[in-house]
Amino acid sequence: MTLAWTPFLQPAPGVQHWWWMLVVPMALGVSMAYKAVRTKDLADWPRDVLRMTLQIVAAVVGIAVGLYVLVILVLPLLPAE
């Protein structure tokens, strides 16, 4: 199945299993474009990109943990009626 994959024409195989990992390249791309505009000294661009990428990923992980705690742990404690 993977060998028959035609990049750019077919969707990437197995995305259903590792889709959550796509937050890393997404955060990286957003940081690269945004910091190219905002960084005043271009020598700081790689460091700024890395920092913003980590901030976005950490924020997404934090939201995921918060929603997990809310939905799985807190909401079941509420009375049924």
Added chain:
Amino acid sequence: MWRANAKGMRHRYTVGLSAAARGDFSQSREADGIPEPRALRDSADQPDPAKHPVPDAASETSFRPLGAILGWVFPGLGHIASGNAKRGIMAMAGVLLLFFGGLLVGGVDCVDRTEDRLWFFGQVCCGPIAIAADKVNEMQLKSGAAAPLIETASYPGQPKVFVSPFKGIAHANEFGTLFVFLAGLLNICVLLDAAVRPPSSDGPSSGRRAVDGGAA
């Protein structure tokens, strides 16, 4: 006695109002007998121009439509054409990483002018490459050129529906669409920056961002 005081107060009040109406607030202060604040009198207390530079008329931000147009034609091209090549290449790398990353994850089906029209409005901000991806989607996938179309479920009595077996579904399609959409939105920022950034202003001590100090 109280009449004399009232007359004097009314005189100061009218003089102050007429001066303020002319925009001269110093006269109204003098008329009211209020001394100038020390910070305004003493030039030594003024902000240090070296630490807080005030942009002069020559460095005023001007909008250059050509930079925005070139930035839409290809991401980063507006910066490159105005002499900020390094910054343009960095912006181009970010936008193209998102664009082609989206196509890699979701296939060209994630750029669809007819089925995902609202998403396409954002995606087309990447420029002609988004339009080209939509055309490839039409010519290769929707026409059945890449793979024979297959029939899918349809409502009874309705026309049969045929789709490409390469059509993206679920997470692959969602993330591919989102990646290309984000590329388009970020390219708006990039092309607007190309339109207002002074030409050949790359460097640590020049440029619009260096003046206003907004780096973070």
